[in-house]
Amino acid sequence: MxxxxxxxxxxxxxxxxxxxxxxxxxxxxxxxxxxxxxxxxxxxxxxxxxxxxxxxxxxxxxxxxxxxxxxxxxxxxxxxxxxxxxxxxxxxxxxxxxxxxxxxxxxxxxxxxxxxxxxxxxxxxxxxxxxxxxxxxxxxxxxxxxxxxxxxxxxxxxxxxxxxxxxxxxxxxxxxxxxxxxxxxxxxxxxxxxxxxxxxxxxxxxxxxxxxxxxxxxxxxxxxxxxxxxxxxxxxxxxxxxxxxxxxxxxxxxxxxxxxxxxxxxxxxxxxxxxxxxxxxxxxxxPPDPRDVRRLHRTARALGIAWPAEQLYPDFVRSLDPTVPAHAAMVVACTRLLRGxxxxxxxxxxxxxxxxxxxxxxxxxxxxxxxxxxxxxxxxxxxxxxxxxxxxxxxxxxxxxxxATMRESGRRANQYESGVLDVAEAGALAGHVGAELQAVVVEVDDDDPRRGEVRLVDPAVEARVRGAQPLPLGEEVRVRVVSVDVVGGRVELEAS
Known part of the structure; x- marks a missing residue:
């Protein structure tokens, strides 16, 4: 998540x-x-x-x-x-x-x-x-x-x-x-x-x-x-x-x-x-690192999303529609600027x-x-x-x-919320082992483009995925549910 x-x-x-x-x-x-x-x-x-x-x-x-x-x-x-x-x-x-x-x-x-x-x-x-x-x-x-x-x-x-x-x-x-x-x-x-x-x-x-x-x-x-x-x-x-x-x-x-x-x-x-x-x-x-902003501009170009040079970052974000696959990937990419x-x-x-x-x-x-x-x-x-x-x-x-107190509690809260969703998402996929499902690639790893994150349409799950080929950011793909561990909150997905 x-x-x-x-x-x-x-x-x-x-x-x-x-x-x-x-x-x-x-x-x-x-x-x-x-x-x-x-x-x-x-x-x-x-x-x-x-x-x-x-x-x-x-x-x-x-x-x-x-x-x-x-x-x-x-x-x-x-x-x-x-x-x-x-x-x-x-x-x-x-x-x-x-x-x-x-x-x-x-x-x-x-x-x-x-x-x-x-x-x-x-x-x-x-x-x-x-x-x-x-x-x-x-x-x-x-x-x-x-x-x-x-x-x-x-x-x-x-x-x-x-x-x-x-x-x-x-x-x-x-x-x-x-x-x-x-x-x-x-x-x-x-x-x-x-x-x-x-x-x-x-x-x-x-x-x-x-x-x-x-x-x-x-x-x-x-x-x-x-x-x-x-x-x-x-x-x-x-x-x-x-x-x-x-x-x-x-x-x-x-x-x-x-x-x-x-x-x-x-x-x-x-x-x-x-x-x-x-x-x-x-x-x-x-404030966002200018290098991260430039990276987002490159991501937008790769996704085919128009981002005019004169359009400020907040206005660009407001133009995104997360129901559009490429825009959903762009929204996830934008979270980089709101960390810290x-x-x-x-x-x-x-x-x-x-x-x-x-x-x-x-x-x-x-x-x-x-x-x-x-x-x-x-x-x-x-x-x-x-x-x-x-x-x-x-x-x-x-x-x-x-x-310092709130930094530690915030870290724990993020871990807890993420962990709860991991368990819930594993439970939602428990009956789909071996099945192929429709998904959108919303994030691709920098060091290994064959790995990243997808957002499934039904059930509504966000999870890590690996593929034999580089993942196409912002595009729809089919993923196979390889394995599920509900108690451990782990799922294994493989891009077709």
Whole structure:
């Protein structure tokens, strides 16, 4: 599975697992158990961590400000319980006002307590097919700290003004009590926006979703104008029903991109506060190496894709259609320019390279504290700055070590997600050993053009392949399934 190195929401591999019977389903569970062992992942939480979390949920630190009057809603993948974000949008003159509530983990977790110490070790929640290794115990992450529907919760409430062109003009964050009025899946939210269903939403919630489309569309245009880029990589969905496995590539719904733009808007606002005050932690990505850009131009020529010399890289990427075989290979090739992301902490002196090149702006992670450790610290910096108060000492003490902590957790998360997909893809191909399947060559090795990566049409699998002849990048080929090891997450494909 190709790793794009992109900044995304942190819900990981999409999977729908139904039923628990059958030998193949048992192999999936054995494969996941093997993966957990290989990566040394924890099995649950120690008793002292669970006890500390449960105590914290009984006596959280609650803010005085009450904003339960705001009709928030959440939009998340189906079945999600660790809800970090709730949103509300309203018109403000000829622009908009965005209210974005973020779960307040610091209401439950104290620096140095057992829950915090365990979170420092884990770094982030890992998501896989029917499995999850959470950052915090469920009593917090799926209970008292989660912005669940019809529950009053402590939150970090961002208020961001956006002008008629979609540019953020003012941002403020403060602690407040909030209450979500509805929990929607992406499909449900899209249906409401499209007018094909209302899912029982009150008029003010339907209006907010309409404004989400307006603001999201404006923000996407702003992204294009500043030179930001997002690769149109399809997501893999895994559906397991006993012995029947099915994988498919799923295009993102528009509402997912609009929703992501609100998260990015907040991350830009947080970064602006930090850079101005010269304290905080940023998410960074170095500019692309000119040699890699020249290589991509050569790849485009080899694939027969027009890339005019005057067309900038982000605009070229937006012109690609991943449903076209040659374009799919080009999208995979473009991931080379979006690798190398990391974090940089600072206090007093700005980093030499503070920008996230893929977003063409300074950016900070602050919208997923239930699932990503660094966000708790970024939020604490911002709420202190907005209150004109000193950044807490426990935050300043932790900042220097956070980039290394998140680098390690990110490496582990990538290995886990890739490993889960390897197992799922092997399961999908288990019944095809000896068969020939249609595929598209999306990557060819530099040192051996007879080896590379293909994207199968059905089942929706991306896998390594070898052939007797050089592989034709961007072209359709027939591949034979030589062998499959579900538990080991390995498949062997041979190009015809």
């Amino acid at each position: 190709t790793q794009a190195g992109l900044d995304r929401q942190v819900h990981g591999v999409r999977a729908h697992l139904r039923g628990d019977g059958g030998a193949l389903a048992a192999e999936l569970q054995a494969g996941l158990a093997r993966l957990h062992a290989d990566l040394g992942l924890p099995d649950g939480f120690a008793p002292d961590v669970v006890a500390a979390a449960e105590r914290a949920t009984v006596a959280p630190r609650l803010p005085e400000l009450d904003r339960t009057d705001l009709p928030f809603l959440t939009i998340d993948p189906e079945g999600a319980r660790d809800l970090d974000q709730a949103l509300h949008l309203e018109r403000a003159g000829d622009g908009y006002r965005v209210h974005y509530a973020i779960a307040d983990v610091a209401a439950f977790v104290t620096a140095g307590d057992p829950v915090d110490q365990e979170a420092q070790h884990r770094g982030e929640t890992l998501y896989g097919a029917g499995s999850k290794v959470p950052l915090h115990p469920p009593a917090i992450s799926e209970g008292a700290g989660s912005l669940l529907v019809d529950q009053v919760r402590p939150a970090l409430l961002w208020t961001i003004d956006v002008d008629a062109e979609g540019e953020g003009t003012r941002a403020h964050v403060e602690r407040a009590l909030v209450r979500s009025r509805a929990q929607l899946t992406y499909d449900q939210a899209q249906e409401v926006v499209d007018g094909t269903a209302d899912h029982g939403l009150a008029p003010e919630l339907r209006d907010a979703l309409g404004l989400l489309r307006e603001v999201g569309t404006l923000r996407l245009a702003r992204e294009a104008a500043r030179g930001g880029v997002s690769l149109p990589l399809p997501e893999q969905e895994v559906d397991v029903r006993g012995e029947a496995w099915h994988l498919e590539f799923r295009a993102r719904l528009p509402v997912e991109d609009w929703n992501a733009q609100i998260s990015l808007l907040t991350g830009f606002a947080a970064a602006s506060l930090m850079v101005y005050a010269r304290v905080g932690i940023l998410r960074t990505l170095p 992301s990391g974090y940089v902490a600072f206090d007093g002196e700005l980093p030499e390279q503070p920008q996230h090149a893929g977003l063409a702006s300074e950016y900070a992670h602050v919208t997923a504290p239930l699932r990503r450790l660094v966000d708790r610290y970024g939020l604490e910096v911002c709420v202190a700055l907005c209150a004109d108060e000193p950044v807490p000492a426990w935050v300043l003490d932790a900042l220097p070590g956070l980039p």
